[in-house]
Amino acid sequence: MTARRHTVPVNACASADSEGHLRETQAFWSRRAGRQLSSEDEREIAANLTGFFRVLAAWSEESGGGSSESAPPQHDTH
Numbered sequence: 001m002t003a004r005r006h007t008v009p010v011n012a013c014a015s016a017d018s019e020g021h022l023r024e025t026q027a028f029w030s031r032r033a034g035r036q037l038s039s040e041d042e043r044e045i046a047a048n049l050t051g052f053f054r055v056l057a058a059w060s061e062e063s064g065g066g067s068s069e070s071a072p073p074q075h076d077t078h
Contacts, residue, residue, distance in 0.1 A: 022046065 026042045
């Protein structure tokens, strides 16, 4: 049986309600930081998370889009 692959467009978040997303991001991370976050903090967190998931998606593509149990590619350090 062949597994079905589901991909999310890289710009999927760009089409979402950006202001609403930033408010949710601020509320979520402010609680964890124990302080009110600035607008710049919110934007930086959102950009970092987006970048993180882009890396995960790229790793998945490089590994052939295997199961969620597959590890990131190992790079030779020698």
